Amino acid sequence: MTYVAKPKLHHPKLPRNELGYTRRDYEGAVSTLCAGCGHDSISGAIIQACFELDLPPHRVAKLSGIGCSSKTPTYFLGAGHGFNSVHGRMPSVLTGANLANRDLIYLGVSGDGDSASIGLGQFAHCIRRGVDMVYIVENNGVYGLTKGQFSATADKGSKSKRGVGNQDSPIDLVSMAILLGATFVARSFSGDKAQLVPLIKAAIKHHGAAFIDCISPCVAFNNHPDSTKSFDYVREHNEAVNYLDVIEGRDEITADYAPGTVELVTQHDGSLIKLRKLAPDYDPTDRLSALSYLQERQAAGEVVTGLLYVDTDSEDLHDRLNTVGTPLNQLGKDELCPGAAALAKVNASLR
Ligand SMILES: Cc1ncc(C[n+]2csc(CCOP(=O)(O)OP(=O)(O)O)c2C)c(N)n1
Numbered sequence: 001m002t003y004v005a006k007p008k009l010h011h012p013k014l015p016r017n018e019l020g021y022t023r024r025d026y027e028g029a030v031s032t033l034c035a036g037c038g039h040d041s042i043s044g045a046i047i048q049a050c051f052e053l054d055l056p057p058h059r060v061a062k063l064s065g066i067g068c069s070s071k072t073p074t075y076f077l078g079a080g081h082g083f084n085s086v087h088g089r090m091p092s093v094l095t096g097a098n099l100a101n102r103d104l105i106y107l108g109v110s111g112d113g114d115s116a117s118i119g120l121g122q123f124a125h126c127i128r129r130g131v132d133m134v135y136i137v138e139n140n141g142v143y144g145l146t147k148g149q150f151s152a153t154a155d156k157g158s159k160s161k162r163g164v165g166n167q168d169s170p171i172d173l174v175s176m177a178i179l180l181g182a183t184f185v186a187r188s189f190s191g192d193k194a195q196l197v198p199l200i201k202a203a204i205k206h207h208g209a210a211f212i213d214c215i216s217p218c219v220a221f222n223n224h225p226d227s228t229k230s231f232d233y234v235r236e237h238n239e240a241v242n243y244l245d246v247i248e249g250r251d252e253i254t255a256d257y258a259p260g261t262v263e264l265v266t267q268h269d270g271s272l273i274k275l276r277k278l279a280p281d282y283d284p285t286d287r288l289s290a291l292s293y294l295q296e297r298q299a300a301g302e303v304v305t306g307l308l309y310v311d312t313d314s315e316d317l318h319d320r321l322n323t324v325g326t327p328l329n330q331l332g333k334d335e336l337c338p339g340a341a342a343l344a345k346v347n348a349s350l351r
Pocket residue numbers: 066067068069070087110111112113114115118138140142143144145146151
């Protein structure tokens with residue numbers, strides 16, 4: 001119930017991070033989603049990731065569209081900035097906010113209907129522009145909020161709760177994100193926090209467009225035996241290519257791993273991704289093999305999860321536009337207005 005406030009009291013011995021915050025300081029309002037909805041587990045993973053990264057909650061901007069998934073920013077980071085936009089329009093609002101203030105951490109939360117159906121064009125352009133953000137799709141294969149219609153990510157042949165088969169081909173958002181130029185692409189499962197939390201942390205540390213497709217079963221409309229987005233199906237067909245840890249630049253690196261099974265990937269800000277490879281031949285820095293591996297395993301009915309692709313030389317929209325380092329919303333009149341002489345020169349060049 002939205003009117004039930006969470007109790008402010010908490011155990012005095014709750015662990016605190018470097019900022020002195022407990023995990024409770026990263027929570028939001030009480031969730032109104034169905035009990036057992038995968039989306040709530042993703043909110044829990046976001047809370048855990050931000051707590052572990054010692055992020056000041058007020059430095060995070062949470063943007064979403066419309067849907068059960070898009071409601072979730074209310075349930076985490078209550079002290080962050082939030083903007084619940086129009087269905088499928090989160091990417092352009094996020095792009096504008098990022099251009100105006102590059103200093104915040106941008107978290108776009110969307111659904112498969114929000115991003116693969118009505119918002120597909122917005123998704124594509126936001127990714128190809130390299131907006132510095134973490135874009136999470138909470139993917140359940142249905143429009144949960146409007147009572148379970150198939151979305152564009154529902155697998156062909158997948159059956160609805162009422163037994164109707166989906167005849168259309170699915171859109172695979174991770175393959176699409178790689179093709180569109182995302183520089184960090186991952187897939188995970190709401191029921192696998194051990195994999196999801198480090199992926200979110202690495203995505204936050206990434207400089208550029210980071211995309212996470214998170215399979216998140218809808219217990220009300222799409223968690224039955226004929227659904228390929230059900231808890232049971234994903235557990236049985238989950239093919240994890242790797243598990244990772246994120247090591248921040250300031251920490252001493254004490255890796256305890258068997259040679260040949262771990263790969264260290266250095267990100268733009270010096271943080272390290274320690275990849276425990278489960279598929280020994282999988283190279284997440286090789287874009288072409290990532291795409292063909294995804295197609296191959298998908299044809300075998302498997303759901304490939306883990307860090308699928310990362311470009312360690314990534315750039316973002318601000319790099320491409322060569323904008324100033326100071327957030328535009330902090331510039332004064334003198335910096336923003338070039339003056340009459342400069343304007344006259346521009347006008348003269350156009351005559
Ligand atoms: C312009 C517009 N068209 C349609 C709708 C109705 N609508 C609301 S949410 C939704 C789909 C949500 O599906 P998804 O993004 O997958 O989120 P979920 O509820 O499954 O988490 C639709 C079609 C709307 N709100 N606005």
